Amino acid sequence: MTIRDIISEIIIKLEAVGIPSARLDAEVLLAFCLNCDRLEFIKNPDRPLSNAQMAAFQKLLDRRLRFEPVAYITGRKAFWSFTLEVNHDVLIPRPDTEVIVEEALAICRTQAFNQPRILDIGTGSGAIALALAKEIPETQITATDISAAALKLAQKNACALGLENSITFLQSNLFEQVHGEFNMIVSNPPYIGADEYETLAAGVKDYEPREALLSGQTGLEFYEKLIYQAHSHLTENGWLLLEIGAKQGKSVRTIMANAGFYDRIDVRADYAGLSRVIKGRRK
Ligand SMILES: C[S@@+](CC[C@H](N)C(=O)[O-])C[C@H]1O[C@@H](n2cnc3c(N)ncnc32)[C@H](O)[C@@H]1O
The missing domain is CATH 3.40.50.150 (Vaccinia Virus protein VP39)
Known part of the structure; x- marks a missing residue:
């Protein structure tokens, strides 16, 4: 799957459980997982993810779907x-x-x-x-x-x-x-x-x-x-x-x-x- 596909899919999942900041959360968590900047997604939306990256991201997403705040998942807050x-x-x-x-x-x-x-x-x-x-x-x-x-x-x-x-x-x-x-x-x-x-x-x-x-x-x-x-x-x-x-x-x-x-x-x-x-x- 590409970054574009994943973000679209995750937004649907997060919105389905009532998380209003779905796009932001999806992008922040994916950027954290890939250790890159969110700008990267705009520049390279067709970049594919490896199976290992997908598995790591799924773990973060599962935490967010249980409503854990993004800041606790990433361990940082501006x-x-x-x-x-x-x-x-x-x-x-x-x-x-x-x-x-x-x-x-x-x-x-x-x-x-x-x-x-x-x-x-x-x-x-x-x-x-x-x-x-x-x-x-x-x-x-x-x-x-x-x-x-x-x-x-x-x-x-x-x-x-x-x-x-x-x-x-x-x-x-x-x-x-x-x-x-x-x-x-x-x-x-x-x-x-x-x-x-x-x-x-x-x-x-x-x-x-x-x-x-x-x-x-x-x-x-x-x-x-x-x-x-x-x-x-x-x-x-x-x-x-x-x-x-x-x-x-x-x-x-x-x-x-x-x-x-x-x-x-x-x-x-x-x-x-x-x-x-x-x-x-x-x-
Ligand atoms: C609303 S948080 C504020 C944390 C931080 N100052 C901020 O603005 O993000 C309240 C803080 O007060 C601390 N606290 C609770 N009871 C306290 C007490 N009796 N004496 C001192 N600190 C206390 C909590 O551990 C918590 O860190």
Whole structure:
């Protein structure tokens, strides 16, 4: 079979099980299998595949047909300006999470912090911490996670990007092992409530770590803890930035306002116009 035939056939199979990104997934998996660029398919659509290549590709396809995310199958995911290694120990970083990086960078620019100290709580693959370390070379970042396995991968990603000297990795349940004060605390915490968790797509619920997603009954449990505990780790005029779910802007703003420690509270939308990041400055 040629590349053209295979892609057409795979699109039909993926669409039949309800996978909407069928063409993209087929091309990405085939390119990964053949260790080539997707452009290769446009240039050489009539290239045939050997039996061994077909067998290897079939194994990848079977995983995708069971709804395993493409990023776990290929072991990598693009984020910000780099590619991260990912595995089942970490949440796959989402493009929406780049909004919190943009907001953090904007604050660093306007506040003109000298060697800002930044804390990333729940770093997972290291996505946010690594993007900030790359963009602000003089920063000192502490990146925490409750999961030792996640931290191991985040550290590996830092080494692969040559950013290992900018980040200290720390296993900690929220702030338990964290010492000192920071100019900025960022976090994309778990924020899915128990009922919503049950409705998540199979690709998320069956494959991504539950502890990276679930936050109590309402989805707000982590926000309560972070907002109340963060203020004692922020410098005066230090900022707290949290990623939020699209429908959580009002509730999290209320928690932040009621805490009484923060001013200049604001919610920023993502590029789809949905609430995505809340920020507040320590009074
Ligand atoms: C939604 S994921 C975010 C991962 C990464 N920051 C990103 O944006 O892709 C939440 C992360 O918080 C971690 N986490 C869950 N509970 C935690 C806790 N009590 N203390 C610290 N980290 C926690 C999870 O292991 C997971 O890596």
